[in-house]
Amino acid sequence: MQNAGLAALGLNWRYLAFEVEPADLRAALEGAKAMGFVGLNLTVPHKLAALEMMDVLDESARAWGAVNTVRLEGREAQGAWRPLGECGERPREVRAQGFNTDAEAMARAVREDLGLALAGASILLLGAGGAGRTAALKLASEKAAELFLVNRTRGKAEAVAGEIQERYPEVKVGIGYPPGPVDLVLNATSLGMQAGEPSPLDEQQFSLGRAAAVYDLVYRPAETELLRSARAAGCRAANGLGMLLYQGVKALELWTGREAPVAVMRQALERNVSGG
Ligand code: NAP
Numbered sequence: 001m002q003n004a005g006l007a008a009l010g011l012n013w014r015y016l017a018f019e020v021e022p023a024d025l026r027a028a029l030e031g032a033k034a035m036g037f038v039g040l041n042l043t044v045p046h047k048l049a050a051l052e053m054m055d056v057l058d059e060s061a062r063a064w065g066a067v068n069t070v071r072l073e074g075r076e077a078q079g080a081w082r083p084l085g086e087c088g089e090r091p092r093e094v095r096a097q098g099f100n101t102d103a104e105a106m107a108r109a110v111r112e113d114l115g116l117a118l119a120g121a122s123i124l125l126l127g128a129g130g131a132g133r134t135a136a137l138k139l140a141s142e143k144a145a146e147l148f149l150v151n152r153t154r155g156k157a158e159a160v161a162g163e164i165q166e167r168y169p170e171v172k173v174g175i176g177y178p179p180g181p182v183d184l185v186l187n188a189t190s191l192g193m194q195a196g197e198p199s200p201l202d203e204q205q206f207s208l209g210r211a212a213a214v215y216d217l218v219y220r221p222a223e224t225e226l227l228r229s230a231r232a233a234g235c236r237a238a239n240g241l242g243m244l245l246y247q248g249v250k251a252l253e254l255w256t257g258r259e260a261p262v263a264v265m266r267q268a269l270e271r272n273v274s275g276g
Helices: 001-010 022-034 044-055 059-064 104-115 130-141 153-167 227-234 239-255 260-274
Strands: 039-041 069-075 082-083 094-099 121-124 146-150 172-173 182-187 211-216 235-241
Touching: 001 121, 001 239, 001 260, 022 044, 022 094, 022 121, 022 146, 039 239, 044 094, 059 104, 059 130, 069 239, 082 239, 094 239, 104 130, 104 182, 104 211, 104 235, 104 239, 130 146, 130 153, 146 182, 153 172, 211 227, 227 235, 235 239, 239 260
Parallel strands: 121 146, 121 182, 146 172, 182 211, 211 235
Antiparallel strands: 039 069, 069 082, 069 094
16 A cells, blocks of 8 residues: 555655564664664564654654654754654754654544544444554544443453543543444454454343444454445444555655545455455
8 A cells, every 4th residue: 555655656665564573663763864764663572662662752652652653754954853754864863753653543534434523423442452442532533422332341442431431521421332323333452464353242131233333453464344234234334444445544644745646555455455
């Protein structure tokens, strides 16, 4: 997706994947700075740890408490910081700014792929890991009316509920399955990626017939058991490809300062992830 976007923008840059052990994250970030990287993305398990390794945090990273996009910036002679990708000569001073593009991407994908307005919505959220927590806070900030949080480890859902009550007291938040219908079920657990895994939703406790729409953050396989059941129950349904696309689109725009070629990136993503 990113390499297709870079090619379409005519940039002689490359997007590469590196596996980094948690203990090596700081050294890897310093290395990226030293080598003149323009930016990078971070994924599990680095998004939280990176918060305190940034030189400066954008409001998005502060609000959602996680960094998935880093932009390296150079100091110009006049003292202003500019994205390294826009600096002509190699600046002497380089800093790392941390952003979060996941939360906005989730909201955009849910709105666009499911045609759902988040304000006023009643939502069942499955999962309270990194993605589940960010999704819950973002949904609350978008003025969802009511959130029902379900997670295997109940204490984590309770912690997220507490955070929402503190930051968004106008949002009703509860632990456990909803007693009535909801506008959206959102799966933010990792269940569904492997064949034969149990569904993240306990249909004894909540029937999909009571949900208008289902969004699954999982995008591989393209159709999880949850999405199959959702469609069979007549729900609007979408997988997490849109979220993956939009977090990448925003990241590319942060690094390049240019509008990202969304259609080209979507096509590359579909080809590579879903074989479409
Ligand atoms: P994480 O922090 O490791 O959290 C995993 C979540 O799944 C936790 O809620 C965990 O429950 C739950 N879980 C794992 N195994 C389970 C099981 N056997 N039974 C019940 N619950 C189980 O991971 P994450 O970063 O939040 O990611 C979660 C999912 O979202 C992954 O599939 C990831 O690929 C996807 N994701 C997609 C996008 C996108 O762009 N579409 C972006 C971010 C993440 P416990 O708390 O009880 O362990």
